Amino acid sequence: GESVGLHLPTLSVQEGDNSIINCAYSNSASDYFIWYKQESGKGPQFIIDIRSNMDKRQGQRVTVLLNKTVKHLSLQIAATQPGDSAVYFCRVGDTGRRALTFGSGTRLQVQP
């Protein structure tokens, strides 16, 4: 079966620094990847997505990088702010399947 994992369960950064959260996946057929942010007491919130025909996509202060060769996905947050403190999940899917796989999450703690 497919596995989706995260390298670091907790990441602590200083306010203003850049943050990088990683995600590894195992299914080479995966072609769609999403990052979600989950704040305490709330449901996951869509941040950014990327399809397998791209290796980089940028949003507002966030960048997702995809390395299909090593099946690795990362989320970069620029100038991390206290409001970025949350758990971040990657979600891996493919167009041919309805079942999706979520990573277990990385907690990002932003120190003032």
Place this chain on the structure above:
Amino acid sequence: NAGVTQTPKFRVLKTGQSMTLLCAQDMNHEYMYWYRQDPGMGLRLIHYSVGEGTTAKGEVPDGYNVSRLKKQNFLLGLESAAPSQTSVYFCASSYSGGSGNQPQHFGDGTRLSIL
């Protein structure tokens, strides 16, 4: 727009009791899902629906039933609650076209404790 709304937000049950969790979405999404989230674990899919009147099993369907009588509503039922079903339950919805390539929109969860 309210997005995805879950009711109730909290509930405590005794073992053996039954209850229904309600999910409503106002985005006209075809796909709806129920997940459970346990401490230190990712979201696990319980059941999902690809349209009104249809349901399908997910990763952990045992002990749960679902119904999608209206497009905007997706109900999750526990017929005989067990302590192992203590969890936070999230409902989500997405556009049609295959859930594998569309972002899902989540509600804020129902925190359920089974004593």
